[in-house]
Amino acid sequence: DAGITQSPRHKVTETGTPVTLRCHQTENHRYMYWYRQDPGHGLRLIHYSYGVKDTDKGEVSDGYSVSRSKTEDFLLTLESATSSQTSVYFCAISIAQGSGNTIYFGEGSWLTVV
Amino acid sequence: AQSVTQLGSHVSVSEGALVLLRCNYSSSVPPYLFWYVQYPNQGLQLLLKYTTGATLVKGINGFEAEFKKSETSFHLTKPSAHMSDAAEYFCAVKGEYGNKLVFGAGTILRVKS
Numbered sequence: 001d002a003g004i005t006q007s008p009r010h011k012v013t014e015t016g017t018p019v020t021l022r023c024h025q026t027e028n029h030r031y032m033y034w035y036r037q038d039p040g041h042g043l044r045l046i047h048y049s050y051g052v053k054d055t056d057k058g059e060v061s062d063g064y065s066v067s068r069s070k071t072e073d074f075l076l077t078l079e080s081a082t083s084s085q086t087s088v089y090f091c092a093i094s095i096a097q098g099s100g101n102t103i104y105f106g107e108g109s110w111l112t113v114v
Numbered sequence: 115a116q117s118v119t120q121l122g123s124h125v126s127v128s129e130g131a132l133v134l135l136r137c138n139y140s141s142s143v144p145p146y147l148f149w150y151v152q153y154p155n156q157g158l159q160l161l162l163k164y165t166t167g168a169t170l171v172k173g174i175n176g177f178e179a180e181f182k183k184s185e186t187s188f189h190l191t192k193p194s195a196h197m198s199d200a201a202e203y204f205c206a207v208k209g210e211y212g213n214k215l216v217f218g219a220g221t222i223l224r225v226k227s
Contacts, residue, residue: 031213033214033215035217040123040219041219042118042120042204042217042218042219042220043158043204043206043215043217044217045214045215045216048213048214050213058214090157090158092215094213098165099165099166099167100146100163100165100166101213102148102160102163103148103208103215104160105150105157105158105159106157107156107157108156108157
């Protein structure tokens with residue numbers, strides 16, 4: 001258990017509405033990530049953070065924004081949800097272990113945009 | 115930059131048979147390689163990882179993988195499949211000093227009784 005909590009775990013929302021997903025970690029790990037999972041694509045990085053107020057884009061960042069005002073929380077916002085953003089969203093953290101870091105994942109947030 | 119190719123989106127084996135899931139990677143820097151498993155409606159669980167040192171890596175649940183630099187491969191194997199191994203498996207790569215994982219598309223393993 002890497003101490004990652006995602007909320008909400010399931011959400012149905014309407015096209016055009018804003019949605020915020022929250023990721024909370026119980027320890028002060030520096031790196032946090034948001035990935036989305038879609039069939040045939042594996043997991044793709046949306047945004048990541050390397051510290052409070054330090055964030056950067058991943059490969060599929062269009063339509064998403066993030067914020068990290070506290071070390072333990074990393075928020076993902078869909079400003080105006082679209083059906084193409086229906087997906088499973090995973091938060092992850094990077095933990096230093098022996099030689100190199102290992103990335104651990106939360107349980108996922110299932111988002112349906114109708 | 116890194117990329118991962120998993121050969122075969124679906125693999126089916128009989129219970130007790132060898133499991134072989136293929137992963138080839140591309141990396142411009144020394145790679146760190148990972149296998150994750152995902153059971154239905156759950157998050158990803160780390161199976162094993164290669165960073166440096168021994169190229170044959172043992173993981174949980176009897177799985178192992180071998181890093182072959184000359185073949186740019188990191189195939190996952192298990193000598194004898196169990197029904198509980200049915201899941202989706204993801205291979206992933208990151209650079210030695212990087213902090214971002216790049217994933218393959220995943221392989222769904224089906225185990226037949």
